[in-house]
Amino acid sequence: MIALSIVNISAAVISASTPLLFAATGELVVERAGVLNLGVEGMMLMGAVTGFAVTVSTGSPILGILAAATAGAALALAFALLTLTLMANQVATGLALTIFGIGLSALLGSGFVGQPVPALPKLHLSGLSDLPVLGPILFGQDALVYLSVCLTAATAWFLKRTHAGMTLRAIGESAESAHSLGLPVIRTRYLATLFGGAAAGLGGAFLSLSYTPMWMEGMTSGRGWIALALVVFGSWRPWRVLAGAYLFGGVTILQLHAQGAFHLPAQVFSMLPYLATIAVLTIISAGPWRGRFNAPADLGKPFRPSV
Amino acid sequence: MWFKVEPRQEASQAVIYATPVLAVALTVASGYFLFLFLGLAPAKTLYHFLISPTLTFYGWSELCVKAGPLVLIASGLAIGFRANVWNIGAEGQLTLGAVGAGGIALAFWNETGLWILPLMCLAGIVGGMLYAAIPAFLKTRYEVSEILTSLMLTYVATLILGILVYGPWRDPLGFNFPQTRMFTDSALAPLILEGTRMHIGIVVTLAVAVGAWVVMARTVIGFQIKVVGLAPAAARFAGFSRNRTVWFSLLLSGGLAGLAGTFEVAGPIGQLVPHLTPGYGFTAIIVAFLGRLHPLGIIASGFLMAISYNGGEIAQVEDRLPQAATGVFQGMLLFYLLACDFLSRYRIRMAQREATSS
Amino acid sequence: MTFTVTRRTFLASSAAAAGTLALGRPGRALAADALPIAFVYTGPIGDMGYTYAHDVGRKAVEAHYGDKVKVTFVENVPEGPDCERVIRQLATSGNQLIFATSFGFMESTLKVAGQFPKIKFEHATGFKRAPNLAIYNARFYEGRAVLGDIAGQMSKAGVAGYVASFPIPEVVMGINAFTLAAQKHNPNFKTKVIWANTWYDPGKESDAAKALIDKGCDIIAQHTDSAAPLQVAESRGVYAFGQATDMTSYAPKAHLTAVVDLWANYYIDRVKKVMEGTWTNSDIWWGFKEGLVGLAPFNPAMPAPVKASAEKLKADITSGAVHPFTGPIKNQKGEVVYAAGQKASDEDMLKMNWYVAGVES
Numbered sequence A: 001m002i003a004l005s006i007v008n009i010s011a012a013v014i015s016a017s018t019p020l021l022f023a024a025t026g027e028l029v030v031e032r033a034g035v036l037n038l039g040v041e042g043m044m045l046m047g048a049v050t051g052f053a054v055t056v057s058t059g060s061p062i063l064g065i066l067a068a069a070t071a072g073a074a075l076a077l078a079f080a081l082l083t084l085t086l087m088a089n090q091v092a093t094g095l096a097l098t099i100f101g102i103g104l105s106a107l108l109g110s111g112f113v114g115q116p117v118p119a120l121p122k123l124h125l126s127g128l129s130d131l132p133v134l135g136p137i138l139f140g141q142d143a144l145v146y147l148s149v150c151l152t153a154a155t156a157w158f159l160k161r162t163h164a165g166m167t168l169r170a171i172g173e174s175a176e177s178a179h180s181l182g183l184p185v186i187r188t189r190y191l192a193t194l195f196g197g198a199a200a201g202l203g204g205a206f207l208s209l210s211y212t213p214m215w216m217e218g219m220t221s222g223r224g225w226i227a228l229a230l231v232v233f234g235s236w237r238p239w240r241v242l243a244g245a246y247l248f249g250g251v252t253i254l255q256l257h258a259q260g261a262f263h264l265p266a267q268v269f270s271m272l273p274y275l276a277t278i279a280v281l282t283i284i285s286a287g288p289w290r291g292r293f294n295a296p297a298d299l300g301k302p303f304r305p306s307v
Numbered sequence B: 001m002w003f004k005v006e007p008r009q010e011a012s013q014a015v016i017y018a019t020p021v022l023a024v025a026l027t028v029a030s031g032y033f034l035f036l037f038l039g040l041a042p043a044k045t046l047y048h049f050l051i052s053p054t055l056t057f058y059g060w061s062e063l064c065v066k067a068g069p070l071v072l073i074a075s076g077l078a079i080g081f082r083a084n085v086w087n088i089g090a091e092g093q094l095t096l097g098a099v100g101a102g103g104i105a106l107a108f109w110n111e112t113g114l115w116i117l118p119l120m121c122l123a124g125i126v127g128g129m130l131y132a133a134i135p136a137f138l139k140t141r142y143e144v145s146e147i148l149t150s151l152m153l154t155y156v157a158t159l160i161l162g163i164l165v166y167g168p169w170r171d172p173l174g175f176n177f178p179q180t181r182m183f184t185d186s187a188l189a190p191l192i193l194e195g196t197r198m199h200i201g202i203v204v205t206l207a208v209a210v211g212a213w214v215v216m217a218r219t220v221i222g223f224q225i226k227v228v229g230l231a232p233a234a235a236r237f238a239g240f241s242r243n244r245t246v247w248f249s250l251l252l253s254g255g256l257a258g259l260a261g262t263f264e265v266a267g268p269i270g271q272l273v274p275h276l277t278p279g280y281g282f283t284a285i286i287v288a289f290l291g292r293l294h295p296l297g298i299i300a301s302g303f304l305m306a307i308s309y310n311g312g313e314i315a316q317v318e319d320r321l322p323q324a325a326t327g328v329f330q331g332m333l334l335f336y337l338l339a340c341d342f343l344s345r346y347r348i349r350m351a352q353r354e355a356t357s358s
Numbered sequence C: 001m002t003f004t005v006t007r008r009t010f011l012a013s014s015a016a017a018a019g020t021l022a023l024g025r026p027g028r029a030l031a032a033d034a035l036p037i038a039f040v041y042t043g044p045i046g047d048m049g050y051t052y053a054h055d056v057g058r059k060a061v062e063a064h065y066g067d068k069v070k071v072t073f074v075e076n077v078p079e080g081p082d083c084e085r086v087i088r089q090l091a092t093s094g095n096q097l098i099f100a101t102s103f104g105f106m107e108s109t110l111k112v113a114g115q116f117p118k119i120k121f122e123h124a125t126g127f128k129r130a131p132n133l134a135i136y137n138a139r140f141y142e143g144r145a146v147l148g149d150i151a152g153q154m155s156k157a158g159v160a161g162y163v164a165s166f167p168i169p170e171v172v173m174g175i176n177a178f179t180l181a182a183q184k185h186n187p188n189f190k191t192k193v194i195w196a197n198t199w200y201d202p203g204k205e206s207d208a209a210k211a212l213i214d215k216g217c218d219i220i221a222q223h224t225d226s227a228a229p230l231q232v233a234e235s236r237g238v239y240a241f242g243q244a245t246d247m248t249s250y251a252p253k254a255h256l257t258a259v260v261d262l263w264a265n266y267y268i269d270r271v272k273k274v275m276e277g278t279w280t281n282s283d284i285w286w287g288f289k290e291g292l293v294g295l296a297p298f299n300p301a302m303p304a305p306v307k308a309s310a311e312k313l314k315a316d317i318t319s320g321a322v323h324p325f326t327g328p329i330k331n332q333k334g335e336v337v338y339a340a341g342q343k344a345s346d347e348d349m350l351k352m353n354w355y356v357a358g359v360e361s
Helices: A002-032 A040-058 A061-085 A090-112 A134-139 A143-161 A163-173 A175-180 A185-211 A223-233 A238-258 A266-286 B013-037 B042-054 B057-082 B090-107 B116-142 B146-166 B201-218 B220-230 B232-237 B242-269 B280-290 B295-319 B323-345 C007-018 C050-068 C081-092 C103-115 C140-154 C169-185 C202-214 C228-236 C263-276 C304-319 C346-350
Strands: B002-007 B346-351 C035-040 C069-074 C097-100 C120-124 C133-138 C159-164 C190-195 C219-223 C239-244 C255-261 C283-286 C293-295 C336-338
Touching: A002 A040, A002 A134, A002 A143, A002 A163, A002 A185, A002 A223, A002 A238, A002 C202, A040 A061, A040 A090, A040 A185, A040 A223, A061 A090, A061 A185, A061 B323, A090 B280, A090 B323, A143 A163, A143 A185, A143 A238, A163 A175, A163 A185, A175 A185, A185 A223, A185 C202, A223 A238, A223 A266, A223 B146, A238 A266, A238 C202, A266 B116, A266 B146, A266 C190, B013 B042, B013 B323, B042 B057, B042 B295, B057 B090, B057 B201, B057 B220, B057 B242, B057 B280, B057 B295, B057 C081, B090 B116, B090 B146, B090 B242, B090 B280, B116 B146, B116 B242, B146 B242, B201 B220, B201 B242, B201 B295, B220 B232, B220 B242, B232 B242, B242 B280, B242 C081, B280 B295, B280 B323, B295 B323, B295 C069, B295 C081, B323 B346, C035 C050, C035 C081, C035 C263, C050 C069, C050 C239, C050 C255, C050 C263, C069 C081, C081 C097, C081 C103, C097 C103, C097 C263, C103 C120, C103 C133, C133 C263, C140 C169, C140 C219, C140 C239, C140 C255, C140 C293, C140 C304, C159 C169, C159 C202, C169 C190, C169 C219, C169 C346, C190 C202, C202 C219, C202 C228, C219 C228, C228 C239
Parallel strands: C035 C069, C035 C097, C097 C120, C120 C133, C133 C283, C159 C190, C159 C219, C219 C239, C239 C255
Antiparallel strands: B002 B346, C255 C293
């Protein structure tokens, strides 16, 4: 009974954390390249509606997931055109992208409300998945959950170990110097922004295909904003972002189990995920690592190569 | 032949005024096809969206109601943004300002007097400031990013308001519904014109916007803020305190957001309810940047946003435009406005390939 | 087609500004005799819950009257400073009957109604009336009592989970009616409540349902708008009840039935009354009897005796033989609130803010 509860609660935590992890990992790469895209919520919604619509229409969740990533990237492309080519203000463009994405996803999805879609199949590895407790937790999730963790690992490896990753980081720290070294600032920033959009789209698809397999207007309910905060929480490092996503998701689930304790109003418990994130970040920042987690120096600053 | 993009040395006044016009023209063209595609009469819908809100005195009074909080909040945020202080939690500071003001209104519910409204404004400002002081403290003391704290605290603010209006502050005669008593006349912002909802808040807002301009253009602290934002190293060298800038920016923007919250509950709402704001604190960020962080620009962009909201409502009512399409249209308008800014900073010339070797 | 607002109405309204606003001029060129009516929704029509159910009623009005009505609706109207402007716009635009379908629109509707005395307004789930402002509500607790009756028989654990939105009387009343009916079959029946603190966030609603099942609940009821709790119940193999509409398609195995909001009858009736000139500012609280509350078809998995018991309770409530809040009723502290045979008054129910024994919130 206790083992079962652990498995079930873990599954709930994983579901609550995965969409945040996708979107935050994508945004992390964008920000490491020096670009601040606040349109995560809009891109997630576009991913959610496209993933759902394509899955329903074609019957193939794989096509749906691919379409979701494409839709997220397409919206990110609009952002990139505006901010990287036309030098529009990144903060304002990102917020406008959110307004646009919320509207467009609702418009596109109006015909899909109320339609059922089978949830993504859970993985089952005979042997491993049957192990007590750890088996179903580690080896019994759906493909997108593994993809989200792989994406984190790949991002960490990419940023730290590859030449392209180092280029991207250099560009985020100082586009001016990177450019004078002959690094392709604009191209790299385009690609990073598209990656961020695709990852946000996947986060949306996880919502509409796995977490709650349905399409409803505005179903992300602010998760894009939380993802943005988690990038800051993770101090622009992939594994810390993962820790942040699971901290937030974990407290979100556990507060539901704690509700009713001490005769406190339910709202107090609903505050906990937000307060816990602030508290943990404060403790980390006050510790010996203090001052080492600065944002990419050129974050949000426009850059245009001077010929 | 190819296009060559080069920065303008100084944007001419004509270009600065012409680019928004171009942006609106492009929005109208795109909107035409969007509405056509949705099976509506495009010209009529565009008219309702962009023109109707400005045709009557009543329309303008409602634009003031809508633009007021946006401009008030954006004026404060813009100062912080110039110093690279990223307060994105104005929504929460607005809420706590409303709580402060509402608390005064309820505490003196049986009293009348001209002092109640000013006291509410004070409480609203203090409420917003106190709430913004949390990110300021964590930033200056522990280097915790104000982006994260101010955003997370926004969600907490809504829940704090919820505890109060679902709990102790409920209207005792209100069938246990989540709302406070209606404020008495002493606690309501006087209307500028009877029969409209336009209240003194808009006057205060315009005064604040001008005041913000004076602070930024004419005072030492304004100069410090600009230096801290543009050249942090130089600011340190000059002995300008970054921490003081953080505190100043957050307290100022928090206080103004709190004041905006005060005018919402003392103005059009008239009581505390669980949902006070349709996202004013977030929209104000767009308003600030769309107005290029300049007070007069913020007033203009605030009214432009208000037109797009109120016009969207009119188009829904008159043309049965789907609500989702109003968001798409609004997004397009913003995209074009932001993109056309490019033209005021760069010129595009057709040039011979050889001629560009300079 | 003429535009609503012209320079002349501007002058006229400024001139009349001291009194009420003279904006009530019907501005639309309408098909002969078509009655313009409007609906204001707080959510999106695609929420599959509360707003969706009102919109089904709106469509029924259109289907019933055809060319005789011209129906407008505005969705996603925020409760706050904006709804007053939307309602006024609808009045200015010439609508003769305006339904404001959310509690949060109460003060705004009241205010606009005062400014447009010739237009009829109707406000759902509130308590403030005016000469041209009627109020209406549905006795959803009757339906929830039937759900409780089913839960009391279908739950092996004797513990139901209740995904709730906010502690307003409407929700509290539903939780109590559900629990009391279940306790008729199982006196030890308990209802565990989790507050999602939202009407509409599929993810949070599903999290809450999961937590309830993990806490030992084997049947799930909800008072939030999305079908997410049902999907959780389906995948975890427990039973559940839908909300506002028949949600069987989301959870064919888990969905036992749902309290269905049937606003159509009321809306059609009100439009008729306006057309006939017999409209009054009534205060209506209709339930099973008047056809405003219904039940979705029972799941075939429900045993015949359970179905029969549910049908009988529904019939008894409809006929008035049974009142879901009939004493003895104790509160959570074990104090007797209603003595044996005593019935809760409508006013008591409308302001209910306490829970019956057996509710764990």
